[in-house]
Amino acid sequence: MVGATKRARQEVSDSEVEKVKNLEDFRLTDMPDAEVFYVPRFVDEAVAEEWYLALLELDSWYRPKLKVYGREITQSRKIAAYATEPTITLKYSGQLVDMKYEYPPLLRRIQDEVEERLGVKFNHVMLNLYEDGSVYIGNHRDNLENRVIASVSLGAPRTFIMTHDAPKHSKATSSPPTKRLRGSIPSSSPTSAEATTGSTATVHKKRWTLEPGSLVVMQGDTQKFWKHEIPKEFKVKDGRISLTFRQLVF
Ligand SMILES: O=C(O)CCC(=O)C(=O)O
Numbered sequence: 001m002v003g004a005t006k007r008a009r010q011e012v013s014d015s016e017v018e019k020v021k022n023l024e025d026f027r028l029t030d031m032p033d034a035e036v037f038y039v040p041r042f043v044d045e046a047v048a049e050e051w052y053l054a055l056l057e058l059d060s061w062y063r064p065k066l067k068v069y070g071r072e073i074t075q076s077r078k079i080a081a082y083a084t085e086p087t088i089t090l091k092y093s094g095q096l097v098d099m100k101y102e103y104p105p106l107l108r109r110i111q112d113e114v115e116e117r118l119g120v121k122f123n124h125v126m127l128n129l130y131e132d133g134s135v136y137i138g139n140h141r142d143n144l145e146n147r148v149i150a151s152v153s154l155g156a157p158r159t160f161i162m163t164h165d166a167p168k169h170s171k172a173t174s175s176p177p178t179k180r181l182r183g184s185i186p187s188s189s190p191t192s193a194e195a196t197t198g199s200t201a202t203v204h205k206k207r208w209t210l211e212p213g214s215l216v217v218m219q220g221d222t223q224k225f226w227k228h229e230i231p232k233e234f235k236v237k238d239g240r241i242s243l244t245f246r247q248l249v250f
């Protein structure tokens with residue numbers, strides 16, 4: 001029906017979303033003003049490979065057109081987008097996303113598994129395809145409507161960088177960005193905090209490898225205070241797919 005679409009709200013409070021509560025063991029505790037969790041082996045490598053190859057075959061992949069300084073350019077990263085209700089629409093860089101409403105069976109199964117294991121429901125998934133290391137996503141924060149994002153990585157390992165970058169005038173609700181944290185993460189941790197010096201450090205940049213089969217959850221105020229990116233890595237010759245499950249609130 002024409003006009004029967006709804007747009008996700010940009011400002012969403014914590015009480016309006018279902019947060020992930022069962023990943024405390026995987027929390028990256030040295031990131032102030034963030035609730036970020038990293039599960040290196042959310043699914044095993046063979047399953048990740050099987051999902052990767054199957055999702056490559058989706059017919060919904062496309063390269064969105066973006067307006068940059070008034071010029072239209074085509075993004076190198078392909079995306080595919082699905083929503084659970086036909087009324088959900090979304091803009092991405094100012095352009096309406098080509099949203100599909102019929103989940104392919106495998107994608108529905110993956111979402112069911114993610115929902116079951118995290119104990120929350122999602123109504124949208126955006127897939128990203130990085131065909132090789134020349135394809136990247138620049139430093140950005142997701143819209144503030146994204147209070148819970150769960151992303152599953154498949155295919156080639158890629159570096160993920162998160163940078164503390166609070167918008168001006170915003171106040172941290174939990175710990176202030178200047179808080180000094182004692183110690184750092186254990187050396188066995190797969191992640192590294194770049195600003196770590198001596199026994200205390202202000203962690204403002206975190207860099208780690210997203211392994212195939214891994215899961216990242218960013219929730220709460222993370223988008224308000226941190227940006228994230230997947231930089232170019234020309235040595236990476238293989239492709240990677242990320243599935244970013246989101247809760248859109250209307
Ligand atoms: O590919 C990823 O893991 C990150 C994707 C991302 O940041 C996004 O879709 O907003």
Ligand SMILES: [Fe+2]
Pocket residue numbers: 140141142228
């Ligand atoms: Fe993002």
